[in-house]
Amino acid sequence: MLPSSTVENYLKAIYVGETHLTDGQKLVPMGQLAGALGIAPGTATTMVKALAESDLVDYEPYNGVRLTAAGQKLAARVLRRHRLIELFLVQVVGMKWDEVHDDAEQMEHVVSDALIERIDEMLGRPEVDPHGDPIPTADGQLPHRTLETLLTCPLHTPVTVARVTDQDAAFLRFIESHNLKPGQTIEVEARDDVSDSVRLKAPNGVRMTLGTRAASKLLVTG
Amino acid sequence: MLPSSTVENYLKAIYVGETHLTDGQKLVPMGQLAGALGIAPGTATTMVKALAESDLVDYEPYNGVRLTAAGQKLAARVLRRHRLIELFLVQVVGMKWDEVHDDAEQMEHVVSDALIERIDEMLGRPEVDPHGDPIPTADGQLPHRTLETLLTCPLHTPVTVARVTDQDAAFLRFIESHNLKPGQTIEVEARDDVSDSVRLKAPNGVRMTLGTRAASKLLVTG
């Protein structure tokens, strides 16, 4: 009756996948799900049918999958654990923000509710993890902030980095080494479509240029 | 190639089982192993044959099982993790010593080497866990202390509690509430075979009586 790590990973992937859906879409395609989980497409289909059987998802063959209320609750719980654990490993244990993801990926499935509560308390009921990702509340709500990317925020205006949407360790180290972690204030000076780049001023006043691909992964508040 | 949680649990159970063997015995009986893991005897037989195939154990049908050097190394690693995690949860996270076992039982299989090293460092390379159980060293040695139980230690002589060999939460709470945790100094005042009991003086001077069963679970140093 209690969900396996595998089931938890599927639900979490669907949950996150839903937040990435463009505009009107309501279903996460099976291919995207399989890709996110690193499994064969056929495996995802089989598993999703089983999840539908347990009323954790709604499944429309050939269209995709969506969480039910029950599925959402479980998924939010796992995501909450993941992000609390990441923050705990950084703040309390002193690990680096680029090395906590894999541990959190495993620990999210096994730590007790008592330990999670203890962690949440130690951290002072935090709202975001080390990457600026919002932490679902204990009752399953995912706080939503409207953020802009470096591609859409106003030019020549100080903005604060709020979130980095790429868990890749090399990318995170790059961000850190250039003082672009969440909390830092920066300013976009120019964008150029032709050169596919964004020029900005880092907190220390240093100028630097990012490709648009990378720039789109930095979310900021005005 | 990397051992599953299940394999790690088998190896750890055999490892601990070996330390409980009376004098000349060298093999852990299958029944004892199955009992320790809470699985059916036939399951243990099947699994142990697979472990033998991987050269992690030596298996003598109808006699029992023993770890090879390779098996010992893996088992010591898991036990080290378990005990470091328990101590970490008590010392750093502030959990109680009677509630950390189950979390450690799961986390021992999933946390990264980097996290374990960080924990070991934070704790100052500890030698024993919250229950006084010795922590295997990073190179797989299990430090051995010769301890006596409350049934064998000298009478009317101050002794220090060094280890409590029962993970049961109710028992641990009892020990704690009577100030008998490792580190406390106590004195055995009398033993009586007929009444099956041991009378002792707790640190605060309070007199109390334990049954021999319970008394045998408290290990002390002179």
Added chain:
DNA sequence: TCGTCAATTTTGATTAATCAAAATTACACC
């Protein structure tokens, strides 16, 4: 309208871990 093709599903297998219950074995006792 139709064909193509990418996405998806189905099929057939495999691996790991487990159980219940039947069969076997060892050994201790008479």
Added chain:
DNA sequence: GGTGTAATTTTGATTAATCAAAATTGACGA
């Protein structure tokens, strides 16, 4: 030395999770 019993092993099945490759579907462009 036989025999009974407890421990152990074997047998036959089940469940969860996965893959590769074949089959199917559906949407879009010609």
